[in-house]
Structure formats: structure tokens, C-alpha cells
Amino acid sequence: xxxxxxxxxxxxxxxxxxxxxxxxxxxxxxxxxxxxxxxxxxxxxxxxxxxxxxxxxxxxxxxxxxxxxxxxxxxxxxxxxxxxxxxxxxxxxxxxxxxxxxxxxxxxxxxxxxxxxxxxxxxxxxxxxxxxxxxxxxxxxxxxxxxxxxxxxxxxxxxxxxxxxxxxxxxxxxxxxxxxxxxxxxxxxxxxxxxxxxxxxxxxxxxxxxxxxxxxxxxxxxxxxxxxxxxxxxxxxxxxxxxxxxxxxxxxxxxxxxxxxxxxxxxxxxxxxxxxxxxxxxxxxxxxxxxxxxxxxxxxxxxxxxxxxxxxxxxxx
Amino acid sequence: xxxxxxxxxxxxxxxxxxxxxxxxxxxxxxxxxxxxxxxxxxxxxxxxxxxxxxxxxxxxxxxxxxxxxxxxxxxxxxxxxxxxxxxxxxxxxxxxxxxxxxxxxxxxxxxxxxxxxxxxxxxxxxxxxxxxxxxxxxxxxxxxxxxxxxxxxxxxxxxxxxxxxxxxxxxxxxxxxxxxxxxxxxxxxxxxxxxxxxxxxxxxxxxxxxxxxxxxxxxxxxxxxxxxxxxxxxxxxxxxxxxxxxxxxxxxxxxxxxxxxxxxxxxxxxxxxxxxxxxxxxxxxxxxxxxxxxxxxxxxxxxxxxxxxxxxxxxxx
Numbered sequence: 001x002x003x004x005x006x007x008x009x010x011x012x013x014x015x016x017x018x019x020x021x022x023x024x025x026x027x028x029x030x031x032x033x034x035x036x037x038x039x040x041x042x043x044x045x046x047x048x049x050x051x052x053x054x055x056x057x058x059x060x061x062x063x064x065x066x067x068x069x070x071x072x073x074x075x076x077x078x079x080x081x082x083x084x085x086x087x088x089x090x091x092x093x094x095x096x097x098x099x100x101x102x103x104x105x106x107x108x109x110x111x112x113x114x115x116x117x118x119x120x121x122x123x124x125x126x127x128x129x130x131x132x133x134x135x136x137x138x139x140x141x142x143x144x145x146x147x148x149x150x151x152x153x154x155x156x157x158x159x160x161x162x163x164x165x166x167x168x169x170x171x172x173x174x175x176x177x178x179x180x181x182x183x184x185x186x187x188x189x190x191x192x193x194x195x196x197x198x199x200x201x202x203x204x205x206x207x208x209x210x211x212x213x214x215x216x217x218x219x220x221x222x223x224x225x226x227x228x229x230x231x232x233x234x235x236x237x238x239x240x241x242x243x244x245x246x247x248x249x250x251x252x253x254x255x256x257x258x259x260x261x262x263x264x265x266x267x268x269x270x271x272x273x274x275x276x277x278x279x280x281x282x283x284x285x286x287x288x289x290x291x292x293x294x295x296x297x298x299x300x301x302x303x304x305x306x307x308x309x310x311x312x313x314x315x316x317x
Numbered sequence: 318x319x320x321x322x323x324x325x326x327x328x329x330x331x332x333x334x335x336x337x338x339x340x341x342x343x344x345x346x347x348x349x350x351x352x353x354x355x356x357x358x359x360x361x362x363x364x365x366x367x368x369x370x371x372x373x374x375x376x377x378x379x380x381x382x383x384x385x386x387x388x389x390x391x392x393x394x395x396x397x398x399x400x401x402x403x404x405x406x407x408x409x410x411x412x413x414x415x416x417x418x419x420x421x422x423x424x425x426x427x428x429x430x431x432x433x434x435x436x437x438x439x440x441x442x443x444x445x446x447x448x449x450x451x452x453x454x455x456x457x458x459x460x461x462x463x464x465x466x467x468x469x470x471x472x473x474x475x476x477x478x479x480x481x482x483x484x485x486x487x488x489x490x491x492x493x494x495x496x497x498x499x500x501x502x503x504x505x506x507x508x509x510x511x512x513x514x515x516x517x518x519x520x521x522x523x524x525x526x527x528x529x530x531x532x533x534x535x536x537x538x539x540x541x542x543x544x545x546x547x548x549x550x551x552x553x554x555x556x557x558x559x560x561x562x563x564x565x566x567x568x569x570x571x572x573x574x575x576x577x578x579x580x581x582x583x584x585x586x587x588x589x590x591x592x593x594x595x596x597x598x599x600x601x602x603x604x605x606x607x608x609x610x611x612x613x614x615x616x617x618x619x620x621x622x623x624x625x626x627x628x629x630x631x632x633x634x
Contacts, residue, residue: 155620
């Protein structure tokens with residue numbers, strides 16, 4: 001046992017729900033998020049502050065944030081595409097804001113309809129908003145380097161560009177950056193190398209989290225490489241729902257249920273209880289009855305005699 | 318690029334076909350095996366020498382071995398449960414024999430209906446048969462340590478038992494042993510540790526290959542651990558067909574198509590061409606029209622601008 005903790009950041013309520021056409025009812029979302037938190041997930045990305053006409057699936061983001069804040073110990077994370085969205089997210093009380101910056105400028109123009117410089121200008125404006133808040137009310141602020149392992153439109157993405165834009169995000173006011181394999185192009189050697197490059201270039205504190213896809217079945221192998229390199233936060237989505245709807249051919253988040261098994265079996269404590277995670281999956285399935293849910297552990301169950309990395313807390317009924 | 322070669326041993330024609338109820342026609346099997354070899358696979362497990370009444374799907378094993386031997390450069394591997402099967406496999410001309418020995422004796426009794434000692438006695442008899450052959454006609458002989466990462470019936474399996482039985486197989490006459498995660502219980506930390514233990518105990522030459530399952534989605538993460546530890550042969554099955562029909566709840570071989578992508582992307586040369594692998598998948602699909610085929614790469618395709626670990630040979634039309 002390594003005794004190490006890994007934070008799983010559950011992105012299903014944002015990344016998952018934005019990628020499917022069905023709109024989950026607000027009350028169902030609340031039940032699902034409560035069940036996820038009850039399973040032990042300590043960070044959940046609950047919504048995105050984009051115009052409702054672009055993503056009607058997430059139009060209730062402010063209400064969901066206010067609700068999620070009532071769940072004890074939960075970090076309520078949201079996506080913000082710009083300063084306008086950040087203003088609304090701050091007003092609703094989000095604990096963490098993430099702005100995506102696509103290293104492939106072609107993808108950036110298609111996804112956010114902005115050049116790199118236009119995104120960095122939004123980052124500066126968000127930083128200015130944050131600096132006006134009292135420290136205890138100030139959300140943390142991450143810049144996510146999308147398509148940093150390759151782009152379905154541009155193909156290979158230069159590591160130099162990842163480092164340059166990572167530096168740009170930090171200088172413009174992000175607290176940290178994240179690496180995002182938006183297109184499912186990454187492999188373990190590349191994951192390990194890019195993490196080390198970012199740490200060398202921006203310092204160890206500037207990068208803690210990674211968002212990996214399972215588009216070519218390589219998701220958990222990439223997690224292994226990332227976690228053993230020293231990454232401490234890994235994004236995943238219950239049932240593997242979601243992906244990137246603007247990158248043609250790309251789909252498939254890492255499945256939370258399978259990730260918990262992998263990490264716990266290896267001796268990394270996630271704080272997540274698989275039985276209660278399965279209960280949350282039931283809540284999701286009831287809220288999205290027509291949506292296929294993926295994952296191997298839900299079908300296979302845990303191995304006979306399975307032991308968590310650390311003893312699980314008693315369930316208080 | 319590491320410059321390293323990894324051998325993918327395709328087990329679909331044996332492990333895959335024995336696990337499904339449909340019986341693939343002999344001529345379809347030949348077309349499929351030829352297409353697999355044409356894609357660059359250099360070792361294929363083409364059948365199992367068990368009584369036809371137990372596995373009617375593989376009743377044509379001898380004919381398939383004779384055919385596969387006509388494919389240039391191919392190592393024709395087969396499974397043999399006992400000395401009787403080995404005699405037939407040798408007569409047909411197999412290049413490599415593998416006998417399974419389940420580290421869980423409960424599973425051994427259920428799967429092969431034999432105790433450990435009874436299997437080891439078969440190994441001794443097979444060794445005696447092999448020693449009577451001229452060296453140039455002698456197949457190689459592997460003992461596969463099934464359920465070595467855990468058993469659906471017994472739960473955890475002691476590493477000491479794996480080492481003891483590995484030693485038993487070598488002393489009884491195997492040329493090498495293999496590790497097999499029959500039940501899909503393994504995790505990367507365990508895979509790495511058991512490989513090192515076997516090497517320490519039996520010597521580096523005694524273990525080269527591993528058979529991993531994707532039952533809990535962990536298959537390629539386990540491959541990463543195994544290959545980076547130094548394993549040079551990895552079993553996989555086209556479309557992920559097969560698994561272990563005698564281990565309740567276990568299913569799912571590693572998908573060859575996804576494995577090739579992972580290894581080549583990391584800089585490990587497999588010799589396999591993905592386009593021609595997709596052609597072989599078409600041949601399989603035509604031969605087994607009602608069988609679901611799995612895999613992510615077949616749906617997602619290779620990344621834009623993908624480069625193999627080494628330049629691919631020209632296709633001769």
C-alpha cells in the first residue's frame with residue numbers, strides 16, 4: 001500500500017450531461033449529486049456557466065451550485081467559458097472555476113469561438129473579479145489545457161505550445177493549470193513526459209490534475225502513468241458519459257466506477273465506496289432512463305475478498 | 318521511441334472461439350487466421366486439443382494447425398490440457414504447446430478436473446514425449462499459471478503458491494511459465510510485483526509472457542505495468558472475444574486492436590498494421606455474424622497523423 005490519496009473529480013454532471021441531448025430534470029440532478037457526494041466523491045463539477053441557448057442541458061447551473069454547496073465537505077466545481085460566466089458562477093457560490101483553453105487554436109475557435117489571446121484576456125478579467133473578493137469567498141481558478149495530447153482537427157500538438165499556453169494561463173491569473181486529453185489521443189509515455197515538462201517549466205504546484213479520455217481504450221493506462229508520475233487529481237465521469245461534442249470522433253470519459261477499483265486495488269485511497277457509487281449509478285439511470293451507461297466494474301462487481309486501500313468508514317444509516 | 322519489440326500473441330481463435338456457443342466454420346477460421354497473420358501477428362493460438370465433445374467449437378484443431386503451418390513466419394500455438402492432447406498437437410505440427418495449471422486448486426478441479434499434482438504429472442509425460450523428438454521438430458512448451466492474480470472461487474491467491482507451482486512446472490519439464498489473470502482480478506502493482514517475484518525465484522528466462530483480462534477495465538493498465546517491467550509477449554484477442562467460461566462472472570480478453578494502438582503509440586513495435594487488422598476483423602465478423610465484437614480503436618480509428626513505433630513495411634498487393 002502506498003498510503004497515497006487520489007482525488008477523483010467527478011465531471012459527469014457537467015461534461016457528461018452537456019454531451020447528451022436529453023435534459024436531466026433539476027431535481028434528478030440534485031439527487032444524483034447528493035448520491036455521488038454520499039459515495040465519497042469530494043469534488044464534483046456540477047455545471048457550466050454558458051448561455052442556456054447553447055447548452056440547455058445545463059441551464060440550471062446556478063441553482064445546482066447553490067444546492068451542491070449545502071452538501072458537507074464537497075468542493076463545488078464549475079466550468080466557465082468567459083468572464084461573464086465566471087461572474088454568474090461566483091454569484092452562485094462555486095468553490096472552483098475552470099476555464100478551458102484549447103492548445104489547438106483551430107479547436108479553440110470551433111469550441112469557444114475564441115483565439116488563444118481572447119481566452120487569455122477572459123482569464124485576466126476573471127482574475128480581476130476574483131481579486132475583488134475577500135480571500136475566504138474566493139474560488140480557486142484553474143486553466144485547463146484542452147487538446148494538449150493532440151487534436152482531431154490539427155493532429156499532433158507541439159509540447160512547446162502546451163508549455164507556452166500553460167505559462168500564459170498562469171501569468172494571466174490562473175492558480176493552476178490542468179492537462180486535458182480532449183480527443184483521446186494520449187498515451188502513457190506522452191502523459192508522463194508532458195507532466196514532467198509542465199512541472200519543469202511552471203513549477204510543481206502549477207499542475208495537480210488531469211482529464212483523460214478512454215476514446216481508444218487507453219484511459220486507465222494513462223491514469224496509471226499520471227498517478228505514478230505524481231498527479232493527485234483525476235477527472236472521471238459516472239458511467240463514462242460525456243466527452244467532447246465539438247471534437248468529431250472523440251468520446252468517452254474515464255468511467256468513475258472502474259477508476260475507483262483500479263486506484264483502490266493499487267493502494268491509492270480515493271475515499272469512495274463502490275457500493276454507494278453503484279447506488280448513485282441507479283439514481284443516474286433513473287434520471288436518464290434512455291442513456292447507455294458504460295463501465296466494467298458495474299457488470300463484474302468487485303473481486304471476491306476485495307480490500308480497499310484504507311479501511312472504509314462505517315456507513316451511518 | 319524505446320526501440321523495443323513486443324510480441325502480441327493472438328488467442329482469439331482458441332480462447333475466443335471456445336467461449337462462445339456459435340461454431341465457426343473451418344474454412345472461415347482459416348480465412349481469419351490468414352488475415353491475422355497478414356496483419357503482422359507472428360504468434361497465433363489456433364486451437365485446443367481437448368475432446369470434441371467438450372469443446373465442439375475447436376474440434377477441427379488438427380486441421381487448423383496443419384493449415385496455419387503453411388503461413389510463412391507464423392508461430393502456431395495451441396492449448397493442451399494433458400499428455401493425450403499434446404500427442405495430437407505434436408502430430409499435427411504445432412510449434413508451441415501451452416498447458417494451463419490453475420494456482421487455485423478449486424478452479425483447477427472445476428476447469429481441468431485435476432489436482433495440481435495430476436497436472437504436473439501430465440507435464441512430465443508431455444516432456445517425455447517432447448524429448449523423444451528431434452530438436453528441430455520439438456515444439457516449445459509453456460506452463461500457464463492460471464488464476465495467479467486471484468480466483469472467483471477462492472478469492473485472493475497466495476504469491477507463494479504461484480512461485481511454488483511455477484517451480485513445479487519448470488521442474489516437471491516446461492520451457493517457461495506464463496502468468497494468467499484468468500479472472501480479471503489483477504492490478505498494475507500486483508502485476509509488477511508478481512513478475513519480479515517469478516524472475517527472482519525462477520530466473521529471468523523462465524517468464525516472458527502474460528495473459529491479462531479486461532474484466533474490470535484494467536487490462537491495458539496492467540499491460541503497461543507488465544511491458545514496462547520487461548515482459549515481451551502479451552496475449553490479446555481480436556474484438557475482445559473470449560475469456561474464461563469456467564470462472565463465473567469473468568469475461569473479456571484484452572482487445573488486440575486497442576493493444577496495438579497503445580503499444581505502437583508508446584514506441585513499442587508490434588509488427589502489426591492496424592488497417593490490415595481491421596480487414597481481419599471484417600473476416601471475423603463475417604465468420605461469426607451474430608457475435609458482438611468489442612474494442613475502442615475500431616470505432617474511433619487511429620489519431621490524425623498517427624505514427625507507428627517503426628516505419629511500416631510496404632504492403633505488397
